[in-house]
Structure formats: C-alpha cells, structure tokens
C-alpha cells in the first residue's frame with residue numbers, strides 16, 4: 001500500500017474487534033504471505049458450506065498467553081499430542097482469540113504465564129480482562145483445564161493461572177483436570193498435566209463424538225530443522241565492545257552467521273542462546289561443597305560427571321525458591337525457613353544471592369546426586385535480535401550487556417552474557433529463534449512508529465529501522481534512547497546519526513541519566529515531548545517499549561498514561577483504558593525483561 005491509496009472501508013458486520021484482529025494478523029507479513037492470506041480468504045468465500053456452524057463446536061481449543069515463549073511451547077506440544085491422538089484441535093494465541101467464541105467452546109485448555117507483579121502476559125490481557133468482566137458468558141457446556149506457568153520466587157505465584165481457572169469455574173464451566181502450576185522447572189508439571197488432561201479430553205470426546213469420525217486439523221507448521229532442543233551452532237562473525245572503557249558495564253555487538261541453518265526471523269523476534277556456566281564458578285562450587293567433579297551422576301536417564309552437570313545442565317547463577325527450600329532442609333536452617341515464609345525477606349535474598357552464596361552461607365553435607373537434583377535445569381537466555389534479514393542477509397546481530405558485579409565480597413558473573421562476551425570470532429554459539437508475534441512493525445508502512453529503548457532495549461529498534469529503510473516505508477520513525485553517559489555508552493551512535501542523515505530515522509531523543517546533576521531518564525524525555533508524542537499517536541503511530549521490566553517499563557507506561565490524559569483530554573482512567581486497548585490490539589507492544 002502506498003501513501004496515496006485510500007483506506008479500505010470494512011463491509012457491514014465486520015466489527016471493530018475482527019478488524020483489529022485482522023490488522024494484528026497481517027502486521028509485519030511479507031507481500032507473498034499477504035497474497036496467500038488474500039487467496040485463502042477468497043477460497044473460503046467461495047465455499048460457504050465449509051464454514052463451521054455457529055453453534056457449539058466439538059473440538060479442543062488450546063489457548064496460550066505467553067511473554068517469552070514458555071507457555072507457547074507447552075501449548076504447541078499439547079496441541080500436537082492432541083492432534084496425534086486423533087482429536088480435532090486448534091491452537092490459538094490469546095491475543096488472536098475472538099472472545100465472542102468462548103460461549104460456543106466445548107473443550108478448552110489454557111496455558112498462561114504470569115508477568116509483572118501478578119499480571120497477565122500482554123498478549124493475554126484482553127482475554128483475562130474479558131473473562132473477569134460482566135460481559136463474560138455463563139459456560140455450563142464448557143469442559144476446561146488450566147496450566148499456569150510461574151516462578152515461586154515471586155510473591156504472586158501463578159496469579160494468572162489461578163485467576164483463569166477460578167473464573168472459568170465461577171462461570172459454570174467444568175474442570176477436566178485440576179489446575180496445574182509449573183514453577184521454574186516446567187517439565188515435571190507440564191508433562192503429567194498434558195498426559196492427564198489429554199486422557200480426560202479423549203474420554204469426554206468419546207461420549208460426544210466418535211473420535212474416528214473427525215478429521216484432525218493441522219495445528220503445527222513443519223518444525224524448522226533447528227530449534228530450542230536442537231540449536232544451530234552459529235559461527236561468530238564479530239564480537240565487539242561498543243562502549244568506552246570508562247563505561248560501568250561492557251556491552252557487546254555480536255554478529256553470527258545463520259548460513260545453511262534454514263533459520264528465518266523477523267524484526268521483533270529474539271535469539272535463544274545456550275551457554276555453559278563459567279568454569280571458575282563450577283570449580284568454586286565443587287570446592288565449597290568438597291565434592292568430586294568426576295563423580296558420575298545419573299538423573300532422568302542421563303549419566304555424566306558432576307562437573308559436566310554443573311557446567312551445562314544446571315543453573316548456577318540464578319537462585320530460585322525451590323533451591324532455597326532444599327538448602328533450608330539440608331542445612332536444617334531455621335533462619336532460612338523463616339525467610340521462606342517472609343515475602344520481603346525472600347525478595348531481598350533472591351535479589352543479591354546466587355546459589356553459591358546461599359550454599360556457602362548455609363553449610364550442609366551435600367552429595368553429588370542431591371546437589372544435581374536440587375539445582376534447577378539450565379535455561380537458555382533470550383536476546384532481542386538487532387538486525388533485519390533484509391539488511392544483513394543470513395546473519396543475525398545481538399546487543400548484549402555483560403552482567404558482572406561484586407557481592408558478598410566476591411566477583412559474580414552473569415552466566416550467558418559472560419559466555420557470549422568470551423566467545424572468539426572463530427567459535428560458534430548454539431542458537432535458536434524465539435518468535436515474538438506481538439512485537440512487530442505495522443504491516444502498513446505509512447504508519448509512524450515510536451520506539452522507546454534505553455540500554456540494550458535499543459536492540460530490536462536497530463532491526464526495525466533497518467527493516468523500514470529496506471522496505472522503503474513512508475511512515476516516520478522516532479527513537480527515544482537512554483543510558484548513563486553520552487560519551488561512554490551511546491549504543492550505535494554513529495548508525496543513528498547516519499540514519500538521521502539518510503532519512504531512515506526522523507527523530508532521535510536521548511536521556512543520559514548521569515550527564516547532569518539531576519537524573520534524567522527516557523520517561524522525562526517523553527513528558528517533555530508530550531504534545532508532539534500525542535500528535536503522532538493521534539495520527540495512528542505504533543508504540544514500542546523494550547528493555548528493563550522492573551522499573552523502566554512501569555515508569556514509561558505511567559508517563560504515556562499522563563501524556564494521553566493531558567493532551568488527549570481524558571480522565572486518568574480513560575487514558576489507562578486506551579493504553580490497555582492498544583496493548584491488546586498490538587499498537588502498543590512491549591518486549592521487557
């Protein structure tokens with residue numbers, strides 16, 4: 001579409017919700033994909049008899065609400081197993097679910113994570129709000145099951161799983177299986193839930209529909225050759241420090257080759273990286289617990305020396321509640337037991353202790369097998385992709401801040417960022433693509449975009465600007481960046497200046513927090529530019545926020561709400577409601593961590 005093309009008028013009956021869904025669906029798609037969708041729709045239109053009946057539909061809907069992909073992965077597997085069992089199934093992202101359909105569902109499996117402080121993933125916000133509202137229908141014909149994904153280190157453990165499960169019951173729906181709640185180690189809960197819930201669905205289905213008579217729907221596209229469980233060893237093409245030597249923290253620009261992997265990504269996606277724990281930390285832990293690194297440990301059918309378990313299969317840098325519990329028991333520590341009961345004390349403990357700090361502070365008699373069982377499995381780390389395939393071909397670029405700090409009298413490292421910082425240009429990194437369908441450029445290149453990305457939060461916006469330049473998008477691009485000092489950590493400064501010159505970037509605003517007496521952050525810039533920002537938003541601009549979840553995303557959200565209220569003449573409640581609406585329909589998207 002170009003600037004002179006008029007907007008298409010929607011036909012009667014195609015409501016706002018459907019139009020929003022449609023816009024969301026086509027956002028960021030390639031022309032070939034858009035043509036395919038147009039052809040598919042035309043084919044559907046020519047076969048009215050093939051449309052599903054509006055009445056109750058006897059099929060299993062698997063709905064997921066996910067921020068970083070865990071719930072999506074479990075839901076995909078659930079749907080694939082249901083399909084393999086001959087059940088008619090469809091898999092739906094919560095953000096793409098037409099809530100109107102809930103009233104006609106018969107079988108529903110929900111996998112949802114909890115974010116923020118007991119909040120839904122952005123994608124599931126609309127579904128959760130609808131469910132909680134008075135508009136939610138009574139559901140006497142619905143059979144359902146919920147799996148909540150969370151982290152028991154947070155005070156509001158699994159708040160969303162619990163809320164969805166309770167509300168569905170309140171609306172009269174029947175539990176097929178009890179609510180399952182997965183902690184950081186997801187599989188031990190997700191696997192039995194999947195098996196149990198599927199067995200119940202099959203039983204119920206046998207009453208409703210003879211299984212053999214239904215034609216299974218295709219749920220999963222063919223899996224790429226390389227994925228999370230089979231990562232691609234990507235050759236490192238470049239690994240450069242992009243901050244001055246005075247900067248408080250090392251930040252790396254990393255370029256990897258995906259040639260021959262078949263891996264494809266779109267701006268907005270993240271790259272998953274599997275790392276090994278620092279060898280120095282493995283040895284320190286073995287020494288602290290007086291354990292033999294060569295001792296063979298067998299767990300879950302895998303046998304290898306303890307040193308190998310610690311280096312590549314167990315989390316050594318992230319503390320979690322189950323480990324605190326295990327240490328409290330093994331060390332018979334009443335102090336730790338008391339901490340476990342006190343959410344404030346737990347928060348403080350988790351904030352600045354790594355497992356080794358805890359194990360040192362509470363000595364106990366550990367054997368190799370007990371230690372491996374107590375530590376949680378290692379998880380790959382995600383990094384926002386900082387390149388557009390259109391600009392870099394079969395490469396992928398990252399912007400990585402290296403975690404490195406002092407605590408309890410010892411240096412502490414971030415496991416993955418250290419691993420990446422140390423990887424040589426002749427080595428490889430084990431990677432996979434983690435898609436993020438919610439964090440996409442508008443399909444309509446004429447739309448303006450506002451990108452707020454302090455620190456490494458700027459990474460996906462490098463990809464966005466590259467992509468818009470490649471596509472010749474006519475919409476304007478506004479970047480708001482922040483860091484500590486302009487002279488030390490203005491990430492990609494030269495590239496932004498070039499982009500301004502080339503007309504690929506139309507506005508750049510910066511906030512360097514420590515370059516003046518008063519602290520200045522991106523939210524201050526937003527307030528200063530409030531009138532203009534509202535102007536862009538009123539003209540249909542899309543809004544993106546990436547970076548720190550704990551403080552920045554919240555402060556930016558508050559500033560945006562203020563701006564919408566002040567310049568849009570709305571009450572604070574109406575401004576919040578409008579932002580929520582934009583979050584739901586994808587016009588306001590966040591990628592925060």
Ligand SMILES: Cc1cc2nc3c(=O)[nH]c(=O)nc-3n(C[C@H](O)[C@H](O)[C@H](O)COP(=O)(O)OP(=O)(O)OC[C@H]3O[C@@H](n4cnc5c(N)ncnc54)[C@H](O)[C@@H]3O)c2cc1C
Nearest residue numbers: 317381382383384399400401405414415416417456459593
């Ligand atoms: C969708 C997504 C996108 C992301 N994109 C990026 C990106 O583009 N660039 C990027 O750099 N990161 C990004 N991250 C974060 C990244 O995934 C890792 O979390 C980060 O690199 C730290 O991992 P690590 O293994 O190095 O540290 P870990 O080993 O996980 O951290 C060690 C521990 O130290 C603690 N800790 C860290 N700093 C301190 C401190 N100063 N004082 C006390 N304790 C501390 C942490 O709480 C943690 O418990 C992203 C995360 C997500 C979910």
Ligand SMILES: Cc1cc2nc3c(=O)[nH]c(=O)nc-3n(C[C@H](O)[C@H](O)[C@H](O)COP(=O)(O)O)c2cc1C
Nearest residue numbers: 066067068069070071113114116118150151157158
């Ligand atoms: C910023 C942030 C906030 C979180 N807040 C909570 C929380 O309040 N309660 C909880 O149980 N889990 C919380 N979690 C943990 C996630 O629910 C957990 O990591 C889950 O596996 C993520 O699944 P997803 O990738 O599908 O979003 C939080 C995680 C992050 C990154």
